[in-house]
Amino acid sequence: NESEFIEEIVNVISSKIHTEPKTVKELVGIESRLEKLRFLMGTGSTDVRMIGIWGMGGLGKTTLARVVYDLISHEFYASSFLADVRERFEKEGSVISLQKQLLSNLLKLGDISIWHVDDGINIIGSRLRQQKVLLVIDDVADVEQLQSLAGKRDWFGLGSRILITTRDKQLLVAHEVDEEHILNLDVLNDDEALQLFSMKAFKSHQPVEEYVELSKRVLNYASGLPLALKVLGSFLIGRSVDQWRSALERLKRDPSNKIMSILQISFDGLQDSEKKIFLDVACFFKQKNRDYVTKILEGCGFFPVIGIEVLIERSLLTVDDYNTLGMHDLLQELGQLIVTRQSPEEPGKRSRLWRQEEVRHVLTKNAGSEVVEGMIIDVHFFLKNEVRLSAKAFSLMTNLRFLNIGNVQLPEGLEYLSNKLRLLNWHRYPLKSLPSNLQLDKIVEFQMCYSHIEELWKGIKPLNTLKVMKLSHSENLIKTPNFIEVPNLEVLDLKGCTSLREIHSSLLRHNKLILLNLKGCTSLTTLP
Ligand SMILES: Nc1ncnc2c1ncn2[C@@H]1O[C@H](COP(=O)(O)OP(=O)(O)OP(=O)(O)O)[C@@H](O)[C@H]1O
Ligand SMILES: [Mg+2]
Numbered sequence: 001n002e003s004e005f006i007e008e009i010v011n012v013i014s015s016k017i018h019t020e021p022k023t024v025k026e027l028v029g030i031e032s033r034l035e036k037l038r039f040l041m042g043t044g045s046t047d048v049r050m051i052g053i054w055g056m057g058g059l060g061k062t063t064l065a066r067v068v069y070d071l072i073s074h075e076f077y078a079s080s081f082l083a084d085v086r087e088r089f090e091k092e093g094s095v096i097s098l099q100k101q102l103l104s105n106l107l108k109l110g111d112i113s114i115w116h117v118d119d120g121i122n123i124i125g126s127r128l129r130q131q132k133v134l135l136v137i138d139d140v141a142d143v144e145q146l147q148s149l150a151g152k153r154d155w156f157g158l159g160s161r162i163l164i165t166t167r168d169k170q171l172l173v174a175h176e177v178d179e180e181h182i183l184n185l186d187v188l189n190d191d192e193a194l195q196l197f198s199m200k201a202f203k204s205h206q207p208v209e210e211y212v213e214l215s216k217r218v219l220n221y222a223s224g225l226p227l228a229l230k231v232l233g234s235f236l237i238g239r240s241v242d243q244w245r246s247a248l249e250r251l252k253r254d255p256s257n258k259i260m261s262i263l264q265i266s267f268d269g270l271q272d273s274e275k276k277i278f279l280d281v282a283c284f285f286k287q288k289n290r291d292y293v294t295k296i297l298e299g300c301g302f303f304p305v306i307g308i309e310v311l312i313e314r315s316l317l318t319v320d321d322y323n324t325l326g327m328h329d330l331l332q333e334l335g336q337l338i339v340t341r342q343s344p345e346e347p348g349k350r351s352r353l354w355r356q357e358e359v360r361h362v363l364t365k366n367a368g369s370e371v372v373e374g375m376i377i378d379v380h381f382f383l384k385n386e387v388r389l390s391a392k393a394f395s396l397m398t399n400l401r402f403l404n405i406g407n408v409q410l411p412e413g414l415e416y417l418s419n420k421l422r423l424l425n426w427h428r429y430p431l432k433s434l435p436s437n438l439q440l441d442k443i444v445e446f447q448m449c450y451s452h453i454e455e456l457w458k459g460i461k462p463l464n465t466l467k468v469m470k471l472s473h474s475e476n477l478i479k480t481p482n483f484i485e486v487p488n489l490e491v492l493d494l495k496g497c498t499s500l501r502e503i504h505s506s507l508l509r510h511n512k513l514i515l516l517n518l519k520g521c522t523s524l525t526t527l528p
Pocket of ligand 2: 061062063138139
């Protein structure tokens with residue numbers, strides 16, 4: 001129809017319009033790097049070329065790839081930027097979602113179903129042969145990832161360019177990227193480093209006079225690494241000469257791992273609640289919406305409105321145009337390392353757990369303790385191999401704030417869940433009821449989709465902070481609780497609760513409710 005046709009035209013034209021990336025102005029030394037890279041890309045010639053950018057973490061590989069992508073993508077039929085490949089692979093355990101993204105960007109198809117990596121390989125390998133495309137594969141850590149995304153040059157049409165960034169040069173060699181098409185990214189030279197550092201530490205292109213000597217000494221430690229320069233500059237801004245000296249003393253202490261000790265100094269300088277926010281984001285909330293994270297952390301009493309702002313000023317967090325929280329992977333690594341160091345051997349004595357195996361260990365071995373504050377894993381992880389837990393699995397975790405799990409069995413029931421929970425998302429909760437002693441005084445978000453629950457609780461529970469309640473597809477649920485003391489409820493999702501017969505009349509009084517989903521509640525005959 002006409003409107004679809006117009007939309008298509010708009011899409012084609014807007015993909016051809018060349019836009020100057022707005023962040024380029026904040027980058028130093030980018031022209032010379034860009035020139036080298038564009039020479040290697042050689043976009044005039046019709047060969048299918050793979051190009052590599054390699055160098056250590058925090059050097060600016062992703063930044064450079066993004067700039068060149070924004071500049072030249074309009075010269076191609078279609079383009080795709082696959083970001084954070086290493087991280088996504090670690091999290092998801094496969095490249096399937098990356099294959100889907102690639103196909104949807106390059107073929108402009110909607111959701112494509114791929115069940116196995118080999119299917120993805122077959123589709124990518126056969127459907128793009130006639131297309132001149134630009135593909136960026138950012139931060140690759142394993143040659144297998146490359147083989148599943150851009151295995152051979154003949155997968156792509158003439159003139160195509162595949163740009164790969166990695167910390168590991170060997171990987172480019174193994175994937176037969178020509179030596180002459182590999183850019184060994186240099187660190188910033190002294191002038192560039194001073195300029196970037198000054199922009200952060202003095203909001204100017206040069207240091208303030210009394211700090212010139214100190215700045216030079218500080219620059220020695222950052223070794224021309226943009227990430228280190230930004231974090232260090234943002235940390236030192238507004239501090240006295242004495243404080244600069246003391247920071248330098250500390251940097252001297254650990255010369256072995258300069259970048260990590262620079263990042264650590266900045267972390268150590270944070271206030272307690274800011275540290276907690278930083279660690280929560282590093283372990284749980286990277287790539288989540290800022291408003292959502294703010295809402296949850298507010299419930300924890302961490303003052304996230306100001307805290308997140310401070311972390312952004314310190315170059316420890318970023319927020320993009322979509323309001324998504326970002327954290328550089330080295331900073332995330334630092335945060336996760338700080339948590340792991342709390343108890344290197346026993347995960348049950350760490351404040352945050354985000355790795356599937358560690359959550360499994362803690363839950364099945366009853367190894368949890370009062371130290372554990374959060375446990376968040378992808379709810380689908382245990383799907384293939386359902387885990388059986390004892391009734392006491394959560395009994396020692398009295399300080400748990402966040403819990404996000406799913407697909408576990410509780411053959412003996414469940415005795416206890418922390419009464420400090422702010423976020424509870426339990427997919428396929430297997431019991432008919434919640435532990436009778438459960439207090440949810442602090443809960444902000446309560447989700448039990450596909451649960452076996454019949455009734456949540458009897459009587460009135462005061463839940464002042466509860467904003468979101470989702471119980472969709474809980475097919476045994478007969479009635480909702482009383483909402484009289486749930487004054488801040490915004491979302492109530494009861495979709496597909498096929499046995500639901502009664503919604504408590506107190507829901508009527510709610511003036512904050514924004515979303516009420518009752519789709520497929522086939523047993524419901526009346527509304528309050
Ligand atoms: N030329 C530059 N000028 C100013 N800042 C830069 C420059 N290059 C990179 N940065 C900044 O340095 C930080 C690290 O850059 P980037 O993420 O591109 O590094 P990377 O090499 O991709 O690291 P990793 O290997 O960990 O993925 C970012 O915050 C980025 O904004
Ligand atoms: Mg990167």
